[in-house]
Amino acid sequence: MNILFVHQNFPGQYQHLAPALVDQGHQVMAICQGNPSRAVPGVDIHGYRLPRGNTPDIHSFAIEFESKVLRGEACGRLAEKLRESGFIPDVTLAHPGWGEALYLKDVFPDTRLICFAEYYYRASGQDIGFDPEFPAPTFADRARLRTKNANLAIAFDVMDWGVAPTGWQASTHPAWVREKLSVIHDGINTDVAAPDPTAEIRLPDRRICVRPGDEVLTFIARNLEPVRGYHIFMRALPDILTRRPRAKVFIVGGEDVSYGARPESGSYRQRYLDEVARRLDPSRVFFMGRVSYNILLRLLQITRCHVYLTYPFVLSWSMLEAMSAGALVVGSRTPPVEEVIIHEKNGLLVDFFDVSGLANTVCSVLADPDAYAGLRLKGRQTIVEHYDLQRISLPAQIRLLEESPT
Numbered sequence: 001m002n003i004l005f006v007h008q009n010f011p012g013q014y015q016h017l018a019p020a021l022v023d024q025g026h027q028v029m030a031i032c033q034g035n036p037s038r039a040v041p042g043v044d045i046h047g048y049r050l051p052r053g054n055t056p057d058i059h060s061f062a063i064e065f066e067s068k069v070l071r072g073e074a075c076g077r078l079a080e081k082l083r084e085s086g087f088i089p090d091v092t093l094a095h096p097g098w099g100e101a102l103y104l105k106d107v108f109p110d111t112r113l114i115c116f117a118e119y120y121y122r123a124s125g126q127d128i129g130f131d132p133e134f135p136a137p138t139f140a141d142r143a144r145l146r147t148k149n150a151n152l153a154i155a156f157d158v159m160d161w162g163v164a165p166t167g168w169q170a171s172t173h174p175a176w177v178r179e180k181l182s183v184i185h186d187g188i189n190t191d192v193a194a195p196d197p198t199a200e201i202r203l204p205d206r207r208i209c210v211r212p213g214d215e216v217l218t219f220i221a222r223n224l225e226p227v228r229g230y231h232i233f234m235r236a237l238p239d240i241l242t243r244r245p246r247a248k249v250f251i252v253g254g255e256d257v258s259y260g261a262r263p264e265s266g267s268y269r270q271r272y273l274d275e276v277a278r279r280l281d282p283s284r285v286f287f288m289g290r291v292s293y294n295i296l297l298r299l300l301q302i303t304r305c306h307v308y309l310t311y312p313f314v315l316s317w318s319m320l321e322a323m324s325a326g327a328l329v330v331g332s333r334t335p336p337v338e339e340v341i342i343h344e345k346n347g348l349l350v351d352f353f354d355v356s357g358l359a360n361t362v363c364s365v366l367a368d369p370d371a372y373a374g375l376r377l378k379g380r381q382t383i384v385e386h387y388d389l390q391r392i393s394l395p396a397q398i399r400l401l402e403e404s405p406t
Contacts, residue, residue, distance in 0.1 A: 003401070004082070004089035004111075005030040006075060008098040011040055013116055013165075013186050016389055017093075017397050018043050024398075029087060031075055031100065048078040060140070061147045068099025068151040076103035083107060091401055096155035105158040114400070115155055117162040117181055119314050120173040121145050127227055127259055127313040131353075134226070134261070163400065166315050168335045182400055187393025188320045190384045192297070195326035199301035201250075203286065208248070210302055215247045215366055218303040218327070220296065220318045224253040224269040227260045228316070229309020229332060232355060234272040238279035239359040244366045250299055252288045259313065300325035305365040309352060310334055320387055323347065323379035328372045330361050346378035 003026050005014050010032035022028050022042030029044045030036075036045040050070050054063055089108060094101040095116040105113055123129060123142040137145070156162065156173070162181045164170035170181050195212075202209045210216050217240065221228035230253070241247060255267040263271060269287075288295070296318070300306065306327040308319040315336040322329050323346070331337040332352040341347035348365070350357045365372055386392065 001090040004092040006094035048074040071099035072102030075100040079107040101155040115159040117164040187389030193321045193324035199298045221253040236359040324383040
């Protein structure tokens, strides 16, 4: 088959599927924005460029939609060139989040279009309007959010089928979209994200070396921000460190904002560190910034307790990788997490806003790791049985590619 991937930051969620299709002998091309950020062997990647920026003084509700129209047009023009060169895909797989999928059906009307249905925004109860610490959305906030979904609605209207990575993420979409969605996770390489008793992290400048069995607590997010519960974790940390005087804490994540509103000044990382700094022992708390996957994996193989908190929002790969690596996960009792973790069966759950409950649960795990050995094994078993890349996810993705309804 001829297969076309469309993703602003290709390969993105297709990092495993695209090479697998190359290995099967398919002709695979991809479209991304700008210069390809990463070469994928066997995939012919084409980058588009925007002909112009946004219209000056455009209505504030419409500016994001116009940005997506500009990307959709540029992507469509590039797709036309591929068609003129003789490449007609049998299947196009596209992430519609940035606008690239808007006009693909106008270029390839007879090509099956399978969209990645990652998330559909709502003005309350999900990433917006969930946390009472932040102002309730105004009319303007709600209007912008509704317009933000317009791009997705257009893409989903013309797609032949869609894929959502989790059941809860699928549930955020309108009913008419859910009727043509399959739930298939991107997949976790459980052969790589596996327990390793020889794992080690050294910080020579801090004279620190940690290994499995050490009293290590971890918290990981792409960026340290409220959507991922960073503020809740930091507020629980002084109590944890007081009660567990030998514990060492490794915090991984950047200082930018991936999701939600930006702080009025500075970074969320610094804001919530400043809030508790006088009650922390800096010799036991290590802000790692963003790290390589190898270091991330070693931390997950070493940690005695991994905390994962999230608003009702997209589920992070890191939580599933932690479970696969044998970590005991203390997660928030929010729908994305509850889809995977059953309390006291394969992990532990706490209410998202319960700072003292989080501290109590973490301290229990740190104090008696042997008591939770069974949960660690069950956690890994959950990922192997339901989210394994090679045995579960990739075969399901390929079957869908070959058999998806139209």
